[in-house]
Amino acid sequence: MSEMKKIKNLKEFSTSADRFEGANLLCPGCAHSIIVREVLNATNDDLILSASTGCLEVCTAVYPYTSWDASWIHIGFENGSTAVAGAEAMYKALKTKKRLKQPDRNPKFVSFAGDGASYDIGFQWISGCMERGHNMMHVVLDNEVYANTGGQRSSSTPIGSSATTSPAGRVSYGEKKNKKDMVAIMASHGIPYSAQVAPNKWKDMVKKIQHGMEVDGPVFINAVSPCTTEWKFDPKDTMLLTDLSTDSLVFPLYEIIDGHELNITYRPKEKDIVPVEEYLAAQGRFKHLFKDQYKYLIKEWQERVDANWAYLNRREEARV
């Protein structure tokens, strides 16, 4: 049986035993480490972890140091999910063959990857892992950009964002394509659980992670991870940005069970819903949208977010 951690409040959370060390090279204000701690802190069980090439990987396993107090593997940019799937296959094989050194344990298999390593270059590998039914969880640290290589657009980069390969300029408002709906795509694999989470709503997140660790089969988690460097905000404002992302409904929090049953898990009161404009205004990557000629894009942004929220609500009501 799984042994999930019971953490009542943030004070308990902050003093909880940690298998991801604070000694790492991530930027001050990076949300990655907060998300990783929330995931790892969800369970007392043993963990087999991976990271795909990216900020998390290059900042936490620089020889001869490691920030990981659980078995961890990195192979390449695209295949962190499959590394964990291979380890999970070996666990099953050794369990059958009665060769596990500690046969009474109940390890959890988790791969971490950025949006570039998940939405783009690792897409096929993750799809394969989800389709084959490995007992594993893939967590996307979604900062909507190739941050580790210096801010290039990924298929998670939202429209109007200025990225180094789709920079805003005299005749361009930056990224022209809208963000890919990865949660929907992964849910379409018919996996038992997929969800969108945010580190500010840590109870919601821990609940989802624990649920994901308890179900039998592959789980996909998309975590919004505000990037102080590429989103261009003050490192002290990470949680403020995360609040704006969830309260503006740009990053709605929901789960999809068995590929179809959608539940909204965070529903801000009508009066607490923040205009998308405020979310955009808090970030340097959208600064140019506030010029007169691009203001129509802000209006379109709001319409898109409203439409998506309405869609999620209809999905939830319809129970299909």
Added chain:
Amino acid sequence: MAFDKMELRDIEVWDGNFAAAQALRQCQIDVVAAYPITPSTPIVEGYAKFLSDNYVEGEFVMVESEHAAMSGCIGASAAGGRVATATSSQGFALMVETLYQASGMRLPIILNVVNRALAAPLNVNGDHSDMYLGRDSGWIQLDAYSPQGAYDLNFIAFKVAEDHDVRLPAMVHQDGFMTSHTAQGVHTLSDDVAYNFVGDFKPMNDMLDFEHPVTHGVQTEEDWHFEHKARQHNDMMTKVLPKIQAAFDDFEKLTGRKYNIVERYDMDDADVAVVCMGTSVETAREVATEMRAKGIKAGVVGIRVVRPFPFFEIAEALKGVKAIAALDRSAPGGAPGMLFNELAGCLFNSEERPMLSGYVYGLGGRDLTKKHLVDLYTELQANVDAGKVTTQLQQFIGVRGPKLAFL
């Protein structure tokens, strides 16, 4: 044990693919992660069938690409168990990134490579382009010339790769179709004898030892990268060949079948010699014997271990030879050819410094005929008689159209 053993006849009629599949079964592989590609597919199909018939216990993960196959093998191997897979050609090419990662992480994965040409133009038949593509990847590379070799060398590969002094992945090569799909008599080992030769898998730095968490696949920059690569190369250069020789010796004691790092045929007094790999070795041996009947002192050197390259062993095998032909079964892409270059390296500092010429042959599965080899030995003898290389240094043989020769 919960699985069934298989009763084998002393000699079975197997093609190279099935021989390799049987070896994987007898080694009791824990995880195979694989993706189909001609002509290697029957190897992993064989494992899958053995699994469904309860002749082996383990996990078969049929992934969505060769890159994922090797990625899954890396994860499984790092977790701590015996891992193998098979591929060819384009699949091998797709795997290349992960080949370097597997060797750099010191994971003893066994990859059966059924050699096949590389596109374009697309071609499913055997040449050594994929084998050559892997030659700097840090893997041990063993070359089988027949189904018997494909069977036996898998046991050697596991024994050497999994040795804790080595901890490097190994490839077992066989020629696409010529070996992989040609059924021959194969002398077998019983399941127990085969398994005991390889022994139990002994995990090291295994992720599944929860009391001792490990970090695999770290970042190193200019501060440590060089030392890691140098240590890996050092182990390849100093430890692997003695371990292979010891495994060959043990195997000979067990089976009576003798393998050598460099396979010599009629080399004791040879004036002229062909150096080649794969199924061509057998053809060359036959022709060498015929040349001897005509008064030409011909010999053959077969490369059994491609990596680590047996630099001194080959120089030793070629001692006293006056004219040598390097046979490369891969398009060299603007160079003399891998084998030509390696041999030149071996021989350059020798006192005799024999004459060396290169031949590119058999691309895309084109036959190497006895006639080709007769002509080739005749050219080598002409070189000996003239005291110099009388042809251009690089010749393409067996290709249609006007004669192609370079350098």
